[in-house]
Each structure stands twice: as structure tokens, then as C-alpha cells.
Amino acid sequence: MDALSDVLKSVHLEGAVYINAEFTAPWCVSAKFGLGSVRARLAGADQIVFFHYLTEGSCKVRLDGSVDTMHVSAGDLVLFLNEDGHVLGSDLQLVPVETARLIDAEAAAAGNLIQLRHGGGGVATRFVCGYIACSRSLCRPLLEALPRVLRIPLGEGSASALVRELLRAGVSESLSSRPGAESVLAKLSELMFAEAMRRYVEDLPPEGRGWLAGLRDPYVGQTLALLHGNPARAWTVDALARKVALSRSALAERFTALVGEPPMKYLKRWRLALAAQTLLAGSESIGSVAEDSGYESEAAFNRAFKSEFGFPPATWRKLSVRAGAEAC
Numbered sequence: 001m002d003a004l005s006d007v008l009k010s011v012h013l014e015g016a017v018y019i020n021a022e023f024t025a026p027w028c029v030s031a032k033f034g035l036g037s038v039r040a041r042l043a044g045a046d047q048i049v050f051f052h053y054l055t056e057g058s059c060k061v062r063l064d065g066s067v068d069t070m071h072v073s074a075g076d077l078v079l080f081l082n083e084d085g086h087v088l089g090s091d092l093q094l095v096p097v098e099t100a101r102l103i104d105a106e107a108a109a110a111g112n113l114i115q116l117r118h119g120g121g122g123v124a125t126r127f128v129c130g131y132i133a134c135s136r137s138l139c140r141p142l143l144e145a146l147p148r149v150l151r152i153p154l155g156e157g158s159a160s161a162l163v164r165e166l167l168r169a170g171v172s173e174s175l176s177s178r179p180g181a182e183s184v185l186a187k188l189s190e191l192m193f194a195e196a197m198r199r200y201v202e203d204l205p206p207e208g209r210g211w212l213a214g215l216r217d218p219y220v221g222q223t224l225a226l227l228h229g230n231p232a233r234a235w236t237v238d239a240l241a242r243k244v245a246l247s248r249s250a251l252a253e254r255f256t257a258l259v260g261e262p263p264m265k266y267l268k269r270w271r272l273a274l275a276a277q278t279l280l281a282g283s284e285s286i287g288s289v290a291e292d293s294g295y296e297s298e299a300a301f302n303r304a305f306k307s308e309f310g311f312p313p314a315t316w317r318k319l320s321v322r323a324g325a326e327a328c
Contacts, residue, residue, distance in 0.1 A: 003224035004201065004215055007142050008194045019103075019129040020171060021052075023059070024119030028089030030096035032064075047136040047143070049193065050080045050129070052088075053167050057125030062087050063149055070151055077152045077163065077196055084148055090125070128167045132193050137273035137309075142197070144260075145211040152196050152203075166192045214258035219244045223255060227267050231274060232294040237263055272308045275301070279317040286313050 023029065058073035064085035069092065072078055080086060087096050102116045136143070154163055170188045201212050214220040222244040227235065240263060241251040255263045275293045278284055290301030305313045 003228045006228040019114040019116060021116040021127040022124055024124050025090040025122030027119035028091055028094035028096045029099050030087050031099040032085035047134050048083050049132040052078045053128045055126045059088050059090055059125050060092050062092055072151055075154050077154055080149050081143055081146050082148050128171055130189055132189050135277060137276050141211045152199055163192055163195050209258055211259050217258055219246050220255050220258050231271050232292055235267060272305055279313055280320050
């Protein structure tokens with residue numbers, strides 16, 4: 001399995017909200033979506049990615065606290081990686097209306113499709129919106145490689161048609177409220193996000209840096225695939241270099257330049273992220289998790305885990321399970 005697929009496996013929805021939004025010129029709205037607004041339906045989630053897909057019209061987008069304005073139009077997918085507040089509108093000089101004031105609270109609580117309508121009655125801009133919940137530690141390589149907000153112009157073609165159909169299916173499922181709809185919505189959004197990330201990687205400039213650029217490098221990409229394919233193996237830079245047919249020093253330098261950290265540090269953090277997921281998912285013993293994570297002793301695992309997450313594994317698991325239960 002390639003590294004991108006491995007990380008995308010961790011993009012997991014606990015629930016889904018789809019919003020059909022229609023704004024007519026002139027209009028301006030402000031939105032801030034965070035864990036607090038969907039906490040009751042996302043027990044255990046610690047990272048939210050929101051998206052807007054424009055089905056008709058165009059508008060401007062600006063993050064709170066930024067002066068940079070992004071122009072988006074029909075066929076564009078806009079993703080917000082850090083729960084940032086943002087302003088959208090035909091005219092961003094207008095006083096924005098908070099989208100929270102336009103949402104039917106009962107429909108949102110029931111998990112039904114939310115309909116938003118606002119504006120002056122002129123040219124219409126329409127969106128489908130939703131969210132994806134994931135593990136911050138497992139998605140760290142991907143999240144750190146992406147900007148706070150990104151626009152992915154889907155345009156035409158088979159991949160674009162796939163995303164459009166996925167979103168249409170999501171809206172249809174939200175409207176139907178049939179048994180199993182929540183699970184279907186989860187899978188639809190996961191597929192949409194995966195396709196968007198593939199498109200984003202394909203469009204990166206050749207001189208790009210970061211984890212996503214590393215995936216495309218013939219040597220670093222192979223190295224990431226090896227680390228993700230068998231993270232518990234006692235890898236060394238020498239062993240990796242032999243596998244990818246590059247010298248040890250050249251691989252270390254190339255990997256660090258693109259990914260932003262040395263191969264062994266990357267592997268350590270990925271092992272710990274996987275361990276955290278295992279601890280949260282079940283009752284497996286700390287010693288067993290340590291062994292599966294490639295640590296020779298439980299004590300060494302405890303030290304590494306505390307350094308990464310701030311608590312030893314047993315304490316971290318108790319706190320995380322308690323937080324999830326309180327959110328339900």
C-alpha cells in the first residue's frame with residue numbers, strides 16, 4: 001500500500017452533515033465550524049475537515065484574520081483543514097451574517113439535510129457542504145502538508161464526475177433518512193476526500209516541498225511506502241537506502257528536505273500514532289501495543305508515547321475514553 005492510501009485510511013467519519021446552501025446576490029456570510037458544533041455526533045474525533053463544493057455560481061472566500069481573498073466558482077471544491085472561521089460572499093465588504101443563525105437547529109440535531117437560504121434575491125450561488133472527522137495524530141503527515149484552506153478546481157473529466165456524483169448521493173441520502181444512511185454518508189465523504197487529495201497531489205508544482213511532494217519522489221516515495229507497509233520492522237536508514245537503491249546519506253538528506261524530518265523520526269511518530277489509535281480502539285495491553293509498535297520494552301514505549309502525547313499510554317487511554325463518553 002502507498003503512503004497516501006495508508007494515511008487516508010485514517011480519515012474516518014463518525015457522522016455526516018450535508019448542507020444545501022443557496023445565497024443570492026448581494027450576500028455575505030461568516031462561518032466557523034469546530035468540534036463544539038458537532039461534538040455530540042463525533043465521539044472520539046479530534047480533527048474536523050470542512051468542505052464546500054460549488055454547484056452553481058461564484059463567490060469570494062477569506063479566512064478570518066487574513067487579507068488574502070480566494071475566488072471560487074462552480075466546480076470548485078474548497079477545504080478548510082483547521083476549523084478556521086471564514087467569510088464567503090458576493091461582496092465581502094458587506095456585514096456578514098453568521099451561518100449558525102440560518103441553520104434549523106432541530107434539523108441539524110436530527111441529522112437531516114440542512115437547507116440554508118440567504119441574500120438579496122439576485123444571482124444565485126449554490127453549495128453542498130459537509131465535514132470529515134479524522135484522527136489528528138494519524139492524519140498529521142497529510143494535514144501538515146496542506147495549507148489552511150485549499151481550492152481544488154475539479155473541472156470536467158471522470159474524476160470530477162465521480163466527486164459530483166458522490167456529493168449528489170450524499171444529499172440524496174441526507175434527504176431520505178433511510179436505515180444505514182449515516183454509514184453511507186460516511187463512506188461517500190471519505191471517497192470524496194480521497195479523490196480530492198489525489199487531485200491535489202497530481203497538480204502540485206514539480207519544485208514542491210512537503211510530505212505530499214515526497215510521495216511523488218521516486219526515492220522518498222518508495223521509502224514512505226516501506227515505512228507504512230511495515231512500521232513495526234526494525235528499520236534503519238541503511239536498510240531503507242539499500243531497498244531504494246540510494247546511498248544512506250543521500251536518502252537521509254533527500255527525505256529530510258522533502259518531508260521535513262529524518263526518516264527515523266518520521267517512523268517513530270507514525271508508530272506512536274498507530275499505537276494511540278490501537279489504545280483508543282480496544283483493550284489490548286500496553287505491553288502488546290508496545291511490541292506491535294516495534295518497541296523492545298514497555299518502558300521505552302511509555303517514554304516515547306509520553307513525549308509525543310503528553311501522557312503515558314495508560315493515562316492517555318483513560319482520558320481519551322472518558323472524553324469520548326462525555327461527548328456522547
